[in-house]
Amino acid sequence: MTNGKCVIYWLELLKETEYLSKEQFDELNDSAIEIIKLIASNIKTVKSNINI
Numbered sequence: 001m002t003n004g005k006c007v008i009y010w011l012e013l014l015k016e017t018e019y020l021s022k023e024q025f026d027e028l029n030d031s032a033i034e035i036i037k038l039i040a041s042n043i044k045t046v047k048s049n050i051n052i
Contacts, residue, residue: 004036 001009011032015025 004032004039007032007036 008029011020011025011029014020015022020028
């Protein structure tokens with residue numbers, strides 16, 4: 001499991017156990033997905049710039 005998927009898993013677990021409300025989950029999940037996308041994009045850019 002990648003770190004990004006791990007974060008989503010834990011957020012879903014917190015929602016299912018009602019530690020987070022649906023609204024809290026939605027907000028955190030959306031933010032986590034955006035951060036994961038940004039990091040993935042940055043990794044791809046760095047790899048292409050150093051020819052890996």
